Amino acid sequence: MIPKIETASAQEIQAFQESELAKTLKYVSQHSAYYKRLFADKNIDVSSIKTIDDLRQIPVTTKAELQAFNDDFLCVPTTEIIDYATTSGTLGDPVTFGLTDKDLDRLAYNEAISFDCAGIKHGDIVQLMTTIDRRFMAGLAYFLGLRKMKVGVIRVGAGIPELQWDSIRKYKPTYLITVPSFLLKLIEYAEAHGIDYKNSGIKGAVCIGEALREQDFSDSTLSRKIAEKWDIKLYSTYASTEMATAFTECEFHVGGHHHPELIVVETVDDENNPVADGEPGELVITNLGVEGMPLIRFKTGDIVQLHREPCRCGRNTLRVGPVLGRKQQMIKYKGTTLYPPAMTNVLNDFENIDLHVIEISTNDLGTDEILIKLAVKHESEQFLREIKDHFRAKLRVTPRIEFTTKEALSPIVFNPMSRKPITFFDFRK
Missing domain, CATH: 3.40.50.12780 (ANL, N-terminal domain)
Structure with a gap:
């Protein structure tokens, strides 16, 4: 047809x-x-x-x-x-x-x-x-x-x-x-x-x-x-x-x-x-x-x-x-231009990650700062190093990453008022 x-x-x-x-x-x-x-x-x-x-x-x-x-x-x-x-x-x-x-x-x-x-x-x-x-x-x-x-x-x-x-x-x-x-x-x-x-x-x-x-x-x-x-x-x-x-x-x-x-x-x-x-x-x-x-x-x-x-x-x-990516979500980080989907693609490479949230804010120097919160099946320093190395290899930069719990992230990602999962938050001034 x-x-x-x-x-x-x-x-x-x-x-x-x-x-x-x-x-x-x-x-x-x-x-x-x-x-x-x-x-x-x-x-x-x-x-x-x-x-x-x-x-x-x-x-x-x-x-x-x-x-x-x-x-x-x-x-x-x-x-x-x-x-x-x-x-x-x-x-x-x-x-x-x-x-x-x-x-x-x-x-x-x-x-x-x-x-x-x-x-x-x-x-x-x-x-x-x-x-x-x-x-x-x-x-x-x-x-x-x-x-x-x-x-x-x-x-x-x-x-x-x-x-x-x-x-x-x-x-x-x-x-x-x-x-x-x-x-x-x-x-x-x-x-x-x-x-x-x-x-x-x-x-x-x-x-x-x-x-x-x-x-x-x-x-x-x-x-x-x-x-x-x-x-x-x-x-x-x-x-x-x-x-x-x-x-x-x-x-x-x-x-x-x-x-x-x-x-x-x-x-x-x-x-x-x-x-x-x-x-x-x-x-x-x-x-x-x-x-x-x-x-x-x-x-x-x-x-x-x-x-x-x-x-x-x-x-x-x-x-x-x-x-x-979305024009308004463009991030300038350590001289590199990034969009959230590129970071999500990197995170999707790891079976150990259950949920993630990407937060962008403005630091004291007035530039973009990235924090990625991860809920994982098994936490370890070695796994954190693996993720950072993978970011470096794929996107040339490594954002700040911290582990949290699935219980903490679930209500944020699966907000009952939203039609789709929310994994990106922009707190820039």
């Missing part, structure tokens, strides 16, 4: 996007109080923006503006809103998004073509291991997409390995949608309770929230750990509430496929200028076809690299590589 536009030539895709972009710009200039004001202040005539490159005439929209003027971005009366979703608030106050009936249809279409990328077909049964409540857009999107595909869904929600295995044995799902590190907990539970997980009928898992691939698309440590135990196919998917669109891997695992009918993407540097091909930059998105709260040139905060060569799956769309 590859949409026709995704197999078109690069020139056809660009022409199509520019036609859709003109409609979106006209729509927001008429219906969005925020963009009406911005275009008037900057003396921007949207009818003069004909190409993707012309988009640069419009200033970027940041999370700070979304937080400060949330209601001004809404393009429809509240009587048209069917669903209220909020961002997770990882980097500040959550932002509310109102979705119309048409937006929910768009969301379903997005997930249907994304899951199709990952090989899910009519006849499959999918176990949903993420929350569908708490104003979480993704859980609802997954359900709507699978429903559109006429695929069976088991809505178990997050956590509780016992309940997950009870559902797997009872309903025989073929795919799971989950945070990948939870697959290790499922395996651990199965091994402890004599469950023959290798013959459970699970063919694959669509994974959210954690990196399955390195920048060269080789498997991450987490991915390898799962594969060593359980021979199922793992597919990475990347999205955000603001994008209302997913980038999901196909069977060739070379980045998340772009859906040009749904979103325009750019990558920019610190001055909001486009980065050169093959260079990482901050992902900037413009929604297409969103009715309730479309965004123009929204800076996602995610540092990614775009890949433009056609894929062997037949799609000619660009692909988004694994997220290097």
Whole structure:
């Protein structure tokens, strides 16, 4: 079910996007109080923006503006809103998004073509291991997409390995949608309770929230750990509430496929200028076809690299590589630039580590300081030296590391008010 536009030539895709972009710009200039004001202040005539490159005439929209003027971005009366979703608030106050009936249809279409990328077909049964409540857009999107595909869904929600295995044995799902590190907990539970997980009928898992691939698309440590135990196919998917669109891997695992009918993407540097091909930059998105709260040139905060060569799956769309890190989470440490995912990858190499928390603060010299708290199975000075040596080898620097207990870290990492595990805390001034 590859949409026709995704197999078109690069020139056809660009022409199509520019036609859709003109409609979106006209729509927001008429219906969005925020963009009406911005275009008037900057003396921007949207009818003069004909190409993707012309988009640069419009200033970027940041999370700070979304937080400060949330209601001004809404393009429809509240009587048209069917669903209220909020961002997770990882980097500040959550932002509310109102979705119309048409937006929910768009969301379903997005997930249907994304899951199709990952090989899910009519006849499959999918176990949903993420929350569908708490104003979480993704859980609802997954359900709507699978429903559109006429695929069976088991809505178990997050956590509780016992309940997950009870559902797997009872309903025989073929795919799971989950945070990948939870697959290790499922395996651990199965091994402890004599469950023959290798013959459970699970063919694959669509994974959210954690990196399955390195920048060269080789498997991450987490991915390898799962594969060593359980021979199922793992597919990475990347999205955000603001994008209302997913980038999901196909069977060739070379980045998340772009859906040009749904979103325009750019990558920019610190001055909001486009980065050169093959260079990482901050992902900037413009929604297409969103009715309730479309965004123009929204800076996602995610540092990614775009890949433009056609894929062997037949799609000619660009692909988004694994997220290097969040722009606001960039750390300058002893002359080295680091992002939390790189440190998490190093820690994932050790079976002895149960839980970790990375804390960033500002020291007396006004520079970044890193403290990593670890809950481990067996504490020793030798193990501490091994971790530090591994950091030095992989990242050229060694952060401060201290041991603590699983009991101390569990309530912090698995905060009941959060939709996902929290392992990074930024206390910088």
